[in-house]
Amino acid sequence: MKTILQILELYRKKETTPYEIVSEYIKVIEEKEEIYNAFINIYKEEALDRAIELSKYSVDEFELYGIPIAIKDNIAVESMELTCGSRILLGFKSPYSATAVKRLLNQGAIIIGKTNLDEFGMGCSTEFSYFGPTKNAIDHSFVAGGSSGGSAVAVKLGEVPASLGSDTGGSIRQPSAFNGVVGLKPTYGRVSRYGLVAFASSLDQIGPIALNVKDLALIYRVISGYDPKDSTSVNIEVEKIEDIFINKRYKVGIPRDIITEDVEKEIKDGFEYAISKLVDIGHIVEDIKLEYWKYALSVYHIISSSEASSNLLRYDGIRYGYRGSSDNLWDLYIKTRSEGFGEEVKRRILIGTFCLSYGYYDEYYIKASKVRRLIKEEFMKAFKKVDVIITPTVPVFPWKLGEKLDDPIKMYLADVYTVLANLVGIPSISVPVKISKNGFPISIQIMGNYFREKDILDLAHQVEFNETS
Ligand code: GLN
Numbered sequence: 361m362k363t364i365l366q367i368l369e370l371y372r373k374k375e376t377t378p379y380e381i382v383s384e385y386i387k388v389i390e391e392k393e394e395i396y397n398a399f400i401n402i403y404k405e406e407a408l409d410r411a412i413e414l415s416k417y418s419v420d421e422f423e424l425y426g427i428p429i430a431i432k433d434n435i436a437v438e439s440m441e442l443t444c445g446s447r448i449l450l451g452f453k454s455p456y457s458a459t460a461v462k463r464l465l466n467q468g469a470i471i472i473g474k475t476n477l478d479e480f481g482m483g484c485s486t487e488f489s490y491f492g493p494t495k496n497a498i499d500h501s502f503v504a505g506g507s508s509g510g511s512a513v514a515v516k517l518g519e520v521p522a523s524l525g526s527d528t529g530g531s532i533r534q535p536s537a538f539n540g541v542v543g544l545k546p547t548y549g550r551v552s553r554y555g556l557v558a559f560a561s562s563l564d565q566i567g568p569i570a571l572n573v574k575d576l577a578l579i580y581r582v583i584s585g586y587d588p589k590d591s592t593s594v595n596i597e598v599e600k601i602e603d604i605f606i607n608k609r610y611k612v613g614i615p616r617d618i619i620t621e622d623v624e625k626e627i628k629d630g631f632e633y634a635i636s637k638l639v640d641i642g643h644i645v646e647d648i649k650l651e652y653w654k655y656a657l658s659v660y661h662i663i664s665s666s667e668a669s670s671n672l673l674r675y676d677g678i679r680y681g682y683r684g685s686s687d688n689l690w691d692l693y694i695k696t697r698s699e700g701f702g703e704e705v706k707r708r709i710l711i712g713t714f715c716l717s718y719g720y721y722d723e724y725y726i727k728a729s730k731v732r733r734l735i736k737e738e739f740m741k742a743f744k745k746v747d748v749i750i751t752p753t754v755p756v757f758p759w760k761l762g763e764k765l766d767d768p769i770k771m772y773l774a775d776v777y778t779v780l781a782n783l784v785g786i787p788s789i790s791v792p793v794k795i796s797k798n799g800f801p802i803s804i805q806i807m808g809n810y811f812r813e814k815d816i817l818d819l820a821h822q823v824e825f826n827e828t829s
């Protein structure tokens with residue numbers, strides 16, 4: 361399997377062309393898709409045409425020259441379908457591209473297709489997609505993780521060297537951990553959300569998934585930076601690659617109390633193994649106390665569902681995609697939304713509407729916002745003492761397809777560690793540190809201070825375990 365850096369090297373040596381590379385990846389996609397279902401749409405002809413177009417240029421003119429990339433299907437790419445894994449957007453084509461996508465294209469990347477996801481990003485397994493589940497790349501009888509399951513599986517299978525996902529509560533990092541690839545949720549405001557279909561606007565971020573940390577950093581650099589089209593995007597200079605991988609020694613905070621007895625034994629051991637590896641390399645490891653983390657998952661679900669219930673109001677059957685049939689306007693809204701949304705999305709809209717309703721607003725939404733503030737303050741205090749904080753990415757291994765479908769709470773528990781970085785707004789990376797006896801990788805999450813992606817990328821690179829690093 362080739363990394364981005366290896367492909368660029370082949371171009372430099374003139375040993376291959378973008379056309380050959382795209383053809384190679386399309387061949388893999390055609391072999392694997394029947395089983396894994398990582399893609400919702402594949403744009404073969406368009407990708408090959410763009411590869412031919414690129415051959416007029418040289419590899420040194422662009423940072424991602426001739427690199428095929430897959431895009432999660434809640435991120436807009438001009439004139440491609442934008443389904444969000446939902447029936448309600450069936451047939452809708454995006455009239456414009458997301459800023460992150462434009463930046464990739466400006467640097468010579470080739471968009472090869474749109475990847476599968478839990479409907480509107482709501483889920484932990486990519487089973488809640490109108491287009492059927494994506495299967496785990498290591499064992500296809502297990503879930504892919506989610507919601508960016510398609511983006512993680514496509515990279516692990518070698519269908520693309522890298523992809524974009526979105527992360528509201530762990531949707532890049534959790535499927536990355538389940539499939540043994542690396543994924544980064546940047547700082548809130550680092551990557552423009554323009555063209556990302558909103559789930560929970562105060563938590564959503566676009567980020568990359570790749571085979572190893574060096575490749576991840578290449579994509580991260582290209583998609584980051586200020587965008588006047590997103591009022592929450594921040595104007596802070598993006599690091600150069602040579603300033604990221606400096607092999608620095610860090611002060612690493614370990615919130616030990618977070619490792620409860622619910623964490624699977626082998627994951628605990630893997631986490632301890634990662635800590636000892638850090639110590640061996642020469643990093644300083646220090647225990648830290650976090651009290652409020654245990655409320656994070658409840659706070660996350662109140663805030664994200666509240667924001668989702670408001671964001672998803674726009675799907676009314678008039679403006680986009682699917683329309684229920686009725687000659688009465690009110691009825692048309694009801695039919696469109698009842699038939700267009702899946703069960704999980706309806707559950708979140710109901711929860712969110714409840715949390716925002718008169719009489720409950722203070723008790724749920726306001727209270728959750730206050731606890732969110734406490735979690736944030738606690739992290740800020742911790743970052744006065746340490747440079748980064750680590751936890752396991754997920755407390756459990758991938759589960760069998762279908763196993764948790766009728767127990768949503770059990771499923772949500774997979775996000776207990778990842779939601780923290782979204783609530784606080786800090787960057788976080790998931791990186792595999794070893795393979796467990798059952799064949800699934802064990803990954804840790806490294807969280808850094810605001811706009812310190814450089815620290816977590818540098819550290820992740822020092823501890824990563826994979827075939828290509
Ligand atoms: N799994 C989480 C949820 O179900 C997070 C989703 C996400 O990050 N988009 O909401």
